[in-house]
Amino acid sequence: xxxxLRDKCNLIVNRSNWSSRIHLLFxxxxxxxxxxxxxxxxxxxxxxxxxxxxxxxHQVDFGDSLWAFTRTADARYVLAAELVVRAKTHxxxxxxxxxxxxxxxxxxxRYFQVQGQPSVEQIIRxxxxxxxAAHLGQSFQGLRAVKxxxxxxxxxxxxxxxxxxxxxxxxxLPEERLEAALLLGDREAVYQLIREENPGVARERQRYLYQxxxxxxxxxxxxxxxxxxxRCQVCEWNPRDEYGRNLCHAHxxxxxxxxxxxxxxxxxxxxxxxxxxxxxxxxxLDFRAGWFDFGSHTERLRLNSHLTLWAA
Ligand SMILES: [Zn+2]
Ligand SMILES: [Zn+2]
Numbered sequence: 228x229x230x231x232l233r234d235k236c237n238l239i240v241n242r243s244n245w246s247s248r249i250h251l252l253f254x255x256x257x258x259x260x261x262x263x264x265x266x267x268x269x270x271x272x273x274x275x276x277x278x279x280x281x282x283x284x285h286q287v288d289f290g291d292s293l294w295a296f297t298r299t300a301d302a303r304y305v306l307a308a309e310l311v312v313r314a315k316t317h318x319x320x321x322x323x324x325x326x327x328x329x330x331x332x333x334x335x336x337r338y339f340q341v342q343g344q345p346s347v348e349q350i351i352r353x354x355x356x357x358x359x360a361a362h363l364g365q366s367f368q369g370l371r372a373v374k375x376x377x378x379x380x381x382x383x384x385x386x387x388x389x390x391x392x393x394x395x396x397x398x399x400l401p402e403e404r405l406e407a408a409l410l411l412g413d414r415e416a417v418y419q420l421i422r423e424e425n426p427g428v429a430r431e432r433q434r435y436l437y438q439x440x441x442x443x444x445x446x447x448x449x450x451x452x453x454x455x456x457x458r459c460q461v462c463e464w465n466p467r468d469e470y471g472r473n474l475c476h477a478h479x480x481x482x483x484x485x486x487x488x489x490x491x492x493x494x495x496x497x498x499x500x501x502x503x504x505x506x507x508x509x510x511x512l513d514f515r516a517g518w519f520d521f522g523s524h525t526e527r528l529r530l531n532s533h534l535t536l537w538a539a
Contacts, residue, residue: 255381256287257356257374258295259367261305265341271486273338273397275510277310279320280325281370285315286328294376294384296347304351304363305344306388308397312333313522317515319492319535330511338397339388350387354380356393447489448477451496451533459498460530461519466498476502480512491533501526 235440258277268274287293295308310331318326356374361364365372367374377382419469436477452475457467459475466474472483477494479486497505501519504510510519515537518525528534 254286254288255292255294255376255378256283257351257354257376257380257384258293259364259372260295260297262298262300263363265307268486269338269394269397270463272482272484273308273394273504274481274485275310275331275333275336275397276328276485277479278322278324278328279373280327281373282327282356283373283375284325284329286375287315288310289313289315292384293329293331294381294382296351298364299341300346303346304342304348305341306339306347306384306391307341308338309336309384309388313509314511314520316511316513316520317537319514320537321535322514326515328511330509333509337388338394339391340394344391347387350383354383356380447491447494448496451475451477451490451494454533455496455530458496458530459501460496460528461501461526462498463529465496475500478502478505492535495528495534 258279277295284293289312291312293308293310293312294306295310296304297307298304308331310329312329313332313335313432314330316328316330318324318328320326348363351363355377356366358366452473455475456465457473457475458465466472475496475498478497479487480493480495483489487493504521505519508521508523510521512519512528513525514534516525516527517529517531517536528536
């Protein structure tokens with residue numbers, strides 16, 4: 228498997244020489260982000276990932292783009308995001324938004340501000356995807372919410388997105404500091420972090436982090452320490468043996484600031500070294516394989532009794 232991001236330009240040049248059969252293996256995708264979900268998702272922090280029921284989602288290649296468009300309140304279709312894919316994982320069995328997930332690179336992916344953006348309806352209807360419905364969104368219902376694009380389609384969208392202003396809510400919190408403050412129950416530090424954030428972050432998200440997370444987080448972390456006897460779920464190191472203290476952290480598998488829930492199904496107990504590596508590599512957990520994907524390699528959860536993984 229290739230984990231490194233490829234140079235997109237090279238990829239496009241190389242592809243034009245390949246046979247049409249090979250083209251099908253590597254494809255950018257277009258996704259219709261329902262306006263209601265789009266607004267809600269951004270209020271809780273741009274996730275830089277997408278879930279789907281359609282297996283087509285996993286046919287996007289690393290370094291390829293997943294384009295998302297949505298509809299504004301005044302019924303115009305506009306571009307919402309370009310995720311440049313860096314990882315593909317499976318969700319836990321029965322996950323309501325589908326088993327497949329792709330993750331966008333945090334630096335290369337973009338969320339576009341939708342207000343004031345010109346309509347892209349004619350552009351989307353001009354692409355090679357089938358869009359016969361009178362209301363464009365209706366051509367993207369259910370499993371058809373994701374459609375494969377050609378390289379030429381992709382280039383048309385790159386051009387359309389060239390000068391679009393970016394969405395101010397799509398900013399990443401300094402999550403390690405936030406989590407550390409939450410773990411220590413240091414409300415003042417949490418407030419300070421959020422106050423220091425750039426303007427434009429949604430009020431809903433601030434309320435969520437201010438009011439809900441600090442209180443609930445600690446009891447869940449205590450449950451995990453109890454459950455695993457203080458051990459790291461990845462390397463099984465037990466700080467209690469050496470230091471007589473709980474040094475492992477409860478990490479939010481899907482970060483809080485990217486829409487993750489503060490519940491035990493979204494937490495994993497890991498040592499400070501693994502915690503630091505997971506954040507610095509933005510490593511997602513694959514619920515089918517039961518490992519963290521660090522890009523360069525994977526590391527399996529050696530201990531797990533609370534997360535529902537796919538049967539081996
Ligand atoms: Zn560890
Ligand atoms: Zn974490």
